[in-house]
Amino acid sequence: MKCVKHIVQNKSNAIYSVNPDTSVLDALQVMMDKNISALLVxxxxxxxxIFTExxxxxxxxxVGKSSKETPIADVMTSRLETVDMKTSIDQxxxxxxxxxIRHLPVVEDAKVAGMISIGDLVKFVIEDQKQTIEQLQTYISS
Known part of the structure; x- marks a missing residue:
């Protein structure tokens, strides 16, 4: 069974995060610098x-709030859905x-192990399908 572990092991192990007191503006700067669309809090x-675009x-x-004066804690999504390394790709x-949602934090043994995005899942599924097609073509050809 294909699971989160197969995606996480092939990704950078960098975990980008900010603390709850960080201003929205500073969080946006991190997101821009790292070219990411979601940031763990x-x-x-x-x-x-999690804080997302x-x-x-x-x-x-x-709602007309100030990015400079608003802390991430006031606007982050705190009702998080998380997965672990054994969670299936289908799940x-x-x-x-x-x-x-477009991002899922990966938590293993009560520690953040990474984050996967919908893009990561799509890329993984496409690569997996390519491999399956190649295997079938090889089987048929032999």
Whole structure:
């Protein structure tokens, strides 16, 4: 069974995060610098929430809050869905589709082990299908 472990082991092990007191503006700067669209919010090793471009659009821009003065804790998504290394790819896709989310933190032994995105899942599924097709072509040819 294909699972989160297969994606995480092939990704950079960098975990980008900010603390809850970080201003939205500073968090956006990190997101721009790292070319990412979601940032974990952590207090030490504890996962507190996630901040995404969608959070910014809906909770800052549309309500007229100041990015410079608003702390991430005020606008982050704190009701998190997480997965572990053994969660299947299909389960991840189901969670993302049902919850209308694009990022899933990966937690293993109460520690953040990484994060996967819908793009990671799509890339993995495409690569897996390519391998299956190649194997079938080789089988048919021999």
């Amino acid at each position: 952590m207090e030490g090793p504890e996962l507190m929430g 969608r959070d910014y659009a809906r909770k800052i821009i549309l 991840c896709m189901q969670i993302m589709t049902t919850r209308h």
